[in-house]
Amino acid sequence: MTFDMPLIVFEGLDGSGKSSLMAALEAELNEKGLPVVRTREPGGTPLGDQIREMILRTEGPAPTPRTELLLYEASRSQHVDQVIRPHIQKNHWVLCDRFTASSIAFQAGGREISEEWVEKLNEFATGDVRPDLTILLDLSVNESRRRRSQRESKGGGSQDRMESEADHFHEKVRRSFLEQASREPKYWLVLDASETPEILLGKLLGHIRGLQWLAY
Ligand code: TMP
16 A cells, blocks of 8 residues: 555654654644644554553453553554544545553563564554654653653643553663664664754654655
8 A cells, every 4th residue: 555645653752852843843744735644552542542441441350461562463454444544545644652662562572462463463554554653752761761750840730540650661672763763774763862842843854855755
């Protein structure tokens, strides 16, 4: 399947600034009159939002690693079928906060489930839909922790179940993201998340223009 408008995924440790960069790109595309939808995983659909709540809450029963993976994949298949594929078919730009690479990073990297299984389940959940570009906002674990606690102390809600994991878990997640990016450099753009929002947007737009997805 080939598409005219891209599916762009944003990945990174929690606190890496994905939401701000996505909002800035969305605003640029809107300004140019281009049709764009912004969505996220887990979630993006009513059922996906319920699954998100089950996975990320800190109270109540915690899923085992395999169950956790299946819940992320269940949210994903619903999201691909009900949101991502329909928008791609309508020729819209789709900006997605996390996708298959997060399952590789968190469930294979962090939880140490075999990557082969995660890949198979990713494939089952997504079918023919693949990101055209994945942006990795790379951040050190120290800085991610600092930003998460700052957000918490400013009243931005307490840390969820994944965020509450120890530093060595987040180190494995970061390493996996970087490995994935280095395996497929054509489909990834790695940005240094400690740079200013203006610089990050400038680099992202420059890359997208280089791919000739934006004419100006
Ligand atoms: P968010 O805070 O960026 O919205 O993401 C929710 C959490 O879920 C985040 O800690 C990463 C985690 N996650 C996984 O572990 N596996 C996945 O497949 C996805 C999409 C997210």
